[in-house]
Every structure is written in structure tokens, then in C-alpha cells.
Amino acid sequence: MEESLLQTYLVTGGAGFIGSNMLHFLQRERPGVRTINLDALAYSGNLRNLDGLDGSRHRFVKGDICDRALVTELVGQCDGVLHFAAESHVDRSIQDSSPFIRTNVLGTQVILDVLLDAKRSGASKRMLYVSTDEVYGSLPLDRPDLKFTERTPIDPRSPYAASKAGGDLLCSAYAHTHGLDIVTTRCSNNLGPRQLTEKAIPLFVTNLLQGKQIPLYGDGLNVRDWLHVDDHCSAVLAVMERGRAGEVYNIGGDNERSNLELVRAILGIMGHGESMIRYVEDRLGHDRRYAIDATKMHEELGWRPTRSAWPDALESTIRWYRENEDWWRSNDHAKIGNSARSKKG
Ligand code: NAD
Numbered sequence: 310m311e312e313s314l315l316q317t318y319l320v321t322g323g324a325g326f327i328g329s330n331m332l333h334f335l336q337r338e339r340p341g342v343r344t345i346n347l348d349a350l351a352y353s354g355n356l357r358n359l360d361g362l363d364g365s366r367h368r369f370v371k372g373d374i375c376d377r378a379l380v381t382e383l384v385g386q387c388d389g390v391l392h393f394a395a396e397s398h399v400d401r402s403i404q405d406s407s408p409f410i411r412t413n414v415l416g417t418q419v420i421l422d423v424l425l426d427a428k429r430s431g432a433s434k435r436m437l438y439v440s441t442d443e444v445y446g447s448l449p450l451d452r453p454d455l456k457f458t459e460r461t462p463i464d465p466r467s468p469y470a471a472s473k474a475g476g477d478l479l480c481s482a483y484a485h486t487h488g489l490d491i492v493t494t495r496c497s498n499n500l501g502p503r504q505l506t507e508k509a510i511p512l513f514v515t516n517l518l519q520g521k522q523i524p525l526y527g528d529g530l531n532v533r534d535w536l537h538v539d540d541h542c543s544a545v546l547a548v549m550e551r552g553r554a555g556e557v558y559n560i561g562g563d564n565e566r567s568n569l570e571l572v573r574a575i576l577g578i579m580g581h582g583e584s585m586i587r588y589v590e591d592r593l594g595h596d597r598r599y600a601i602d603a604t605k606m607h608e609e610l611g612w613r614p615t616r617s618a619w620p621d622a623l624e625s626t627i628r629w630y631r632e633n634e635d636w637w638r639s640n641d642h643a644k645i646g647n648s649a650r651s652k653k654g
């Protein structure tokens with residue numbers, strides 16, 4: 310898709326963590342682009358995340374991606390879709406997978422059907438589906454040489470990952486069967502401003518800010534590949550503008566840390582000792598390790614992370630939570646009782 314032809318993007322889930330960072334990123338990097346932000350303001354959406362956006366280039370619409378009439382109206386007003394809206398938290402999907410299937414599978418299908426209608430009427434529009442590295446399943450700890458590539462078979466292991474894989478597979482099916490212009494990204498764990506305190510880094514940091522311990526699941530040796538959210542946004546933009554239709558692109562920072570290493574880094578930056586770690590019961594089905602091979606992004610689109618250097622990305626993220634206490638306190642309702650997990654010993 311030609312960059313110059315894009316006037317307006319429909320951004321779904323733009324009141325959430327990554328979606329809102331994408332909106333701010335677009336206003337900085339693409340002054341000519343306008344955005345329509347469709348968000349249901351589920352528990353994870355927050356209008357405060359839109360503070361500071363230039364209202365002449367951004368319009369917020371409260372609504373559900375499963376509402377076909379509304380999606381049809383908004384797709385009619387845009388040139389392309391950046392689809393972030395989702396139920397995004399693994400622990401919630403273990404408690405109840407229903408909202409995950411509804412939003413992540415059925416909601417994605419609604420958008421695809423609307424795009425198919427548009428194509429049949431002669432108005433083909435590109436959609437970027439924001440998938441996740443979790444669709445690949447889990448890697449063993451004793452094979453550090455292994456990473457997920459775009460050819461790694463899909464093997465989701467949590468209800469969240471399965472629902473994202475459902476949306477992901479529907480996208481490739483509509484691209485293949487109907488020739489829809491779909492690109493898909495599969496990114497690793499993000500850190501940065503405005504992430505809900507149900508997720509590991511904001512939970513750990515805000516617990517310490519309140520003098521509470523960090524609840525570390527299992528043995529703490531599970532590994533995640535951390536990427537600053539701005540680097541995710543720059544990758545999404547590169548794929549939207551220059552990715553090949555029907556292709557999948559892995560996004561990652563080559564920044565693997567065990568959860569224990571992550572926690573120790575947070576404790577060091579915030580000036581606390583290991584007595585602030587509380588080992589708790591493990592997450593059911595807890596994926597051991599994620600690691601992304603982003604060679605395709607590097608070689609085909611020339612994308613590289615620029616904000617994910619360690620520990621700088623972690624330090625700047627911690628600083629944001631220190632400086633925005635009113636934001637995270639107003640989001641505390643989103644926690645789902647991680648701290649209520651039983652102590653292991
Ligand atoms: P989030 O939970 O912070 O935000 C999700 C947003 O979607 C919220 O604003 C919510 O109100 C909205 N939403 C939920 N259901 C909706 C519906 N039915 N209709 C309209 N809006 C709805 O999530 P996030 O962490 O910002 O993740 C955004 C996307 O990126 C998701 O698709 C997620 O799977 C993917 N992803 C996240 C990460 C990560 O590390 N957070 C990494 C890779 C991929």
C-alpha cells in the first residue's frame with residue numbers, strides 16, 4: 310500500500326495500551342494521517358490514554374467491533390484498518406474464555422466480512438491484524454538456539470493464544486480465499502507507558518511503589534522477549550505501509566529475560582532487595598519461553614528497534630509509572646487478584 314494514498318486509518322482498540330501508543334506515534338510520525346478510533350471501552354480501555362492527541366486528526370467512536378453496521382460505516386470512512394482491539398490478558402482467559410472468543414475471533418471475522426463487502430463493491434482496503442508471538446506456543450529453556458520464525462507452526466496453548474490464533478488464521482484464510490489485502494504481525498511482549506496494572510511489569514512496579522511484594526509465578530524462570538511499545542508501533546507502521554499482502558511479520562527485540570532477571574532488574578532500579586519477591590502458585594499451562602526471530606522485518610523492511618535497549622527501556626517505563634500515579638491508581642480495578650495467589654514457600 311502506498312504511503313501517500315493513506316489518508317485515514319481506522320484503529321480498533323485505540324483506547325488500550327498499544328493502540329493508544331500507536332495513535333500518539335502516528336500523530337508524531339505521520340502528520341498527514343487521520344485516525345478514527347473504534348473502542349468499546351472494555352475494562353482495559355481508558356479515555357485518558359487519548360489525552361494530548363490533536364483532535365483535528367483523531368476521532369473517537371465508542372463501539373464494539375462485533376457491531377457490523379457500525380464497522381461498515383467506519384470502514385466506509387477509512388483507507389485502511391489497524392486492528393488492535395482484543396481481550397489481551399492470559400490470566401483472564403484462564404478464568405473465562407468467552408469474551409476472548411467473542412472479541413478476538415468473532416470481532417475479527419466481522420471486520421473481515423465488512424472488508425470483503427467493501428472489496429466486492431470495488432473499494433479494497435488493507436487491514437493489519439495485530440497478532441502475537443503467543444500463537445506459536447512455547448519454546449524449551451534448554452534450546453536457546455531455537456526462536457519462532459514466520460514458518461514455525463501455530464501451536465497456541467492458552468485460551469487467549471488460541472483466540473488470537475483463531476483471528477490470525479481467519480485473516481490468512483480471507484487473504485487466500487478472497488484475495489483480501491491483509492498483513493499480520495506477531496510481536497513479543499511490550500513494555501512502556503499506559504499498560505494496565507494486570508500485566509507483569511506495571512503490576513510489579515506499582516506494587517513496589519505501594520510497598521507491596523512482587524508476585525512471581527512458579528520458579529520465575531519463564532522467559533519473555535521484551536520490546537518497547539514505540540518499537541512495536543514503528544514496526545506496525547512499516548508493515549502497513551510496505552509489507553507484502555498476505556504475509557506475516559514477526560516483531561521482537563532480541564531481548565530475552567527470565568522473569569526472575571526482570572524482577573531483579575526492577576528491584577535494582579527501584580532500590581529494593583529480594584525480600585520484596587513473593588513466589589506464588591504458577592499460571593496454569595504457563596508457556597516457558599518466547600523468542601522471536603525478526604530477520605524478515607530487518608531484511609525485507611529495514612526495521613530495527615531503537616527504543617528497546619536494556620535497561621534504558623525498563624528505566625523509562627518505571628519512571629512513567631512513578632510520574633503517573635493518578636493514572637495507574639484510576640486503573641487499579643483492572644487487577645484480577647494476582648496478589649491473592651497462594652504463597653509457595
Ligand atoms: P489492551 O487490553 O490494553 O487494550 C485492548 C483494547 O481493546 C481496549 O482499549 C479495549 O477497550 C478494546 N476492546 C476490547 N474489546 C473490544 C471490542 N469488542 N470492540 C472494540 N474494542 C474492544 O491490549 P494491548 O496490550 O494494548 O494489546 C493490543 C493488541 O496487541 C491485542 O490484539 C494483543 O493481542 C496484541 N499484542 C499485545 C502484546 C503486549 O505485549 N501487550 C504483544 C503482542 C501483541
Ligand code: DAU
Pocket residue numbers: 397398399400440441442443496497498499507508509510512524525526527531532533568592599647
Ligand atoms: O508475548 C506477547 C503477549 O505478551 C501478548 O500477546 C499478551 O497480550 C500480553 O499480555 C503478554 O502476555 P504474557 O502472559 O507474556 O504477559 P504478562 O504480563 O501477563 O506476564 C509476563 C510474564 O510474567 C509471564 O511469564 C507471567 C509472569 N507473571 C505475570 C504476572 C501478571 C508473574 O510472574 N506474575 C504476575 O503477577
